[in-house]
Amino acid sequence: MLRLRFDLSETAEVSEQPRFNVAPTDNVLAVRLDKQGERELGRLRWGLIPHYADPDEFERLLINARAETVASAPAFRDAFEGGFRCLVVADGFYEWKATDRGKQPYWIHRPDREPFAFAGLWARALREDGSRLYSCTIVTTRPSELVAPIHDRMPVILDRGNEAGWLDRGTGEGELQAMLEPSEELEATEVSEAVNNVREDGPHLLDPPLQLF
Numbered sequence: 001m002l003r004l005r006f007d008l009s010e011t012a013e014v015s016e017q018p019r020f021n022v023a024p025t026d027n028v029l030a031v032r033l034d035k036q037g038e039r040e041l042g043r044l045r046w047g048l049i050p051h052y053a054d055p056d057e058f059e060r061l062l063i064n065a066r067a068e069t070v071a072s073a074p075a076f077r078d079a080f081e082g083g084f085r086c087l088v089v090a091d092g093f094y095e096w097k098a099t100d101r102g103k104q105p106y107w108i109h110r111p112d113r114e115p116f117a118f119a120g121l122w123a124r125a126l127r128e129d130g131s132r133l134y135s136c137t138i139v140t141t142r143p144s145e146l147v148a149p150i151h152d153r154m155p156v157i158l159d160r161g162n163e164a165g166w167l168d169r170g171t172g173e174g175e176l177q178a179m180l181e182p183s184e185e186l187e188a189t190e191v192s193e194a195v196n197n198v199r200e201d202g203p204h205l206l207d208p209p210l211q212l213f
Contacts (some may be wrong), residue, residue: 005115006031006087006163008028020205022046023198024063024099030120030136033167044086048137049125050075055133058125064120065121067141067156067180071173076137079121080176083169087117087158088138095151095188095196105195106150106188107206115165119180144182157183 002008008031022028026042030162034040048062049055079085092109110116119139125134139156147154157167162179165171195205 001113002041002089006039006041006089006117008041012084017137020203021195021201026102028136029089031089031117031167032120032170033083034070037039037055038181039167041089042134044120044122044134044136046137047135048079048121048123051078051123051125053125055125055127057137058148061167063156064140065137066153067139067177070121070180071177076121076172080122084122085166085176086122086136087167088120088136089115090118091115092120093155094191095147095154097150100180101190102161104209105149105191105193106152107191107195108147108150108186108188110185111187116160117166118165119158139180141180141182142143144183144184144186146186146188147182150188154182156180157186159183 024047026046028046029041030044031041045056046063048060060075062075065073070076070080083112091113092107094105094107096103096105120136123134125136126132139152141156143152143154156179165175166179170177184206189206190209192205192207192209194200
């Protein structure tokens with residue numbers, strides 16, 4: 001399914017186990033262009049380490065890049081302008097809404113629950129031992145009408161027609177910025193508080209919350 005959805009080559013490795021609870025510093029599934037301009041699927045560490053930084057000393061956890069400053073912020077500018085852009089593959093994301101009973105988690109997804117692509121940036125940093133760390137961040141924007149009551153930001157979900165342009169190293173800044181808009185084609189589903197535990201993983205996390213009263 002991922003091969004067809006993301007126009008991957010016949011030789012692309014797509015045998016990936018689904019994840020239901022991804023935390024910062026975990027590896028996430030992403031599509032990038034290789035040196036020949038072909039799409040490749042792989043894993044990137046979530047939490048960008050800029051190419052100029054030492055991965056063993058860089059302490060900031062850059063899991064998100066704001067759309068409003070992505071072209072100017074030093075940590076993201078080179079990746080944004082230099083074509084180090086990627087599609088972070090997902091079929092939903094979690095946000096938490098404050099209620100009288102505490103924070104209620106929501107799974108936010110497409111109505112058809114099909115995979116989509118977050119707008120991502122990636123970088124390759126060199127360790128002292130010569131090994132390389134490949135990492136990424138997800139671009140965020142203002143919330144859609146659906147998400148606004150839950151959270152004041154949301155990840156950019158690219159329109160399918162914009163995915164090729166986001167990956168294309170020749171796409172201009174103005175066109176890229178125009179892609180960084182909130183998606184309105186989403187639904188929000190209340191899910192179990194079990195998702196609050198980063199060690200929990202599995203489809204049970206999408207179960208409705210228990211009704212205690």
